[in-house]
Structure formats: C-alpha cells, structure tokens
Amino acid sequence: MPDRGTTQRWRRTHRRVLAELTQLSAATLPSTEVYDRADALLRPVLGYDGVCWHDSDPATGLVTSVVSPDLRLSDFHAAVELEVWGDDIATFPVIRRSGRAAETLSRATGGRPEQSLRYRDQIRPAGYGDELRAVFDSRGGRWGCAAFMRAPDRGHYRPEELSLANAAAPLIGAALRRSTAGSGTAGRIASNGPAAPAPAVLVVGPDNRVLHADERAEELLGRLSADTAALFGVPLPFVMAAEHARAVAAGRPVPEPPLRVRTTDGGWHALHASLLGRSPRSPVAVVVTPAGPAELIPVTFAAYGFTEREAQVALYAARGLNTAEIAAALLVSPYTVQDHLKAVFDKAGVRSRREFVAMLLTANQADAAASAAVVRPAVSGGQ
Known part of the structure; x- marks a missing residue:
C-alpha cells in the first residue's frame, strides 16, 4: 500500500496532467498533434510502453486511422x-456501452487477461x-480511441491509473472535437466544384487489396493516403468498411456502413460497402x-457540442417544424424549445x-459556422 507521501505526489501529478489536458482540449490542433501532446503527458504517469491512437467516424465510432510511435503496423x-x-x-464498443471512458484488461477479466482472445493472440x-x-x-461524438499496453514487469494497471484515464479521455475527446470544428470542416460537403463529383467505385478482394478501381477511386485513394495503405493496399477506412460489410452479411451485430471519413483536403465522404457473393x-x-x-448532421451536431436535447430540437427545426410542433413532439413547453x-x-x-x-446545406456557411463554434464559449456544461 502506498504511503501518504506517495499518494499526495500522485494526486498532485493527477491534477497537473488533467490541468494540462484541459488546456489541450481548448486548443485547435490536428488530431496527430493532439495525440503527440497527450502521449507526452500520459506516458510518464500511466506507465505504458506501447500505444495505438485511432481517429474514428464521429457517428458510429468505427476506427478510420491508426497512429502509433511504438507498434509495428504489420501487427x-x-x-x-x-x-x-x-x-x-473490453473492446471499444463494450467500454462505450458500459458508460465508462476507460477500462483495463486486467480489471475486466478479474486478473485473468488470458481469458481475452486479443490478449492471447496479440498482446502477449x-x-x-x-x-x-x-x-x-x-x-455525442465518438472522435477517437486508444489502446495503451505495458510490459509484464510493470504489473497490472492500478485503480488510480485507470481513474486518471477515465478523467483524461473526455478531455482528449474535446480536443479532437475542436480539431474537427476548428478545421472549418465540421459540416463541409465534399465537392470539387459547383456540381458534386460522381461516386467512386473500387473492389477489394478477400485480403482487402484492390482488385479493381475506377479513375475517381484512384484519385480519391491519393487524398486518403495513410501509412496503412502500404500494409493493406488501401487506406484503413476501406478495410473497415469491407470487413463490416462481410460481418453484416454473416449476421454479426456490428454497425453497418456507411462510414464517414475526411480526405486530406478536409472534405467528408461516405463509404458504402456491399459483399459481392455469398x-x-x-x-x-x-x-x-x-x-x-x-x-x-450527426458529425456537425457533435462538433458544435449540442446536448442530446438540443440535437433533437435542431433536427426538428431543420425538418421545418415550428416551435409549437417541436414542443408537442418532445412534450415540453414552447418556451423550453425557444x-x-x-x-x-x-x-x-x-x-x-x-x-x-442554410448552414447545414451549404459548404461555405458550414465552414464559417464551424470556425465560429470554436471561438464562441459553450453555453452548456460538460465536454
């Protein structure tokens, strides 16, 4: 059991790290820089030896990127x-359903991590x-996630380390949310001109490598370039969309595409996948x-930080309902709706x-509103 001095030092460190993460959550930085700064703060206090950071589709939580300074992408x-x-x-969806922001494999398995397939096949x-x-x-947005691994000689994660991770995770989420809004693309519709480009189509094989791709898909692959392209042959979002399509066809209870992803120029695209066979x-x-x-709309609402009720009201307003109709639908007073x-x-x-x-429907106004959302103070509590 730690002595009183050790406990006090940990608490001071805990407060310092959370204070610096709070400052990070108020900045407007690319997600890669958010991860770099969070890594510098968390690694010394959480005591991990390997980390894998992920962006995700804000609406579904499906992973769309992988960033790791420690792990081999081949794994x-x-x-x-x-x-x-x-x-x-203790998968990412399981953690979300639990209402927690973080979990350790040792705690989730009662000290027997070998019960986990992931532990047996990858971690160990x-x-x-x-x-x-x-x-x-x-x-309301699922902006990213991460896995932190530690060497066996460090022992299992301690309760106070898990507590710090639970407190830190929403602050990192707020930083990633601002990264989306601050880029001016929270609600930007991907477009290369007055008319929206035609759909791009590519076909991936069982190993998720490209079998066929039309000209538009080839061009798009260049704007979704990532380290994982060298591993899979295509950027990670295509792999995730394909695997989820296979899982859906097999009757697995997984989120069904489309998968939302941003290109390097900041435009958003939707990936729809379909299995070509039985x-x-x-x-x-x-x-x-x-x-x-x-x-x-789910991305935009989350980027602006709407509460659940504000998002409901906003959606009804976007559909053209007046104040009285919104009040009746939500069983609240018109004053509450206002x-x-x-x-x-x-x-x-x-x-x-x-x-x-108009902001929801046009790219330019969405960009301007997104930038305004970054500099305006939030009017509701929470991250």
Missing part, C-alpha cells in the same frame, strides 16, 4: 479482423502484459460518395432558423 492486419469479428472483452505475443483502452467521446470472404465493392447534409433553439443558434454561430438550415 495491425490481424487487429482489424479481431476488432470486427472477435467477441472479446507482442511482449505486453496488460492493456488499458480509452474512448475519446465528447458531446461467402463472407467474397470480394467487396466499396462505393464512395461525397457526404451530403443528412450524413453529416431556450434550446437559442443555445443551438449560439453554438452554431447563426441567428435564425433560416441561417441554421
């Missing part, structure tokens, strides 16, 4: 299949002894379309329903 090929197909302990063979996972959710290992066709307003609308307009940087709907 990630099996990780994708385990993440989609494996019924395992890679030379690690325990894993801590965290989900970076903020204001076997789960059949080729998969992935159709990529510019993300339209309906597909971006209060929620005021908060929605303030966070979105608009002054009226007409401007709000």
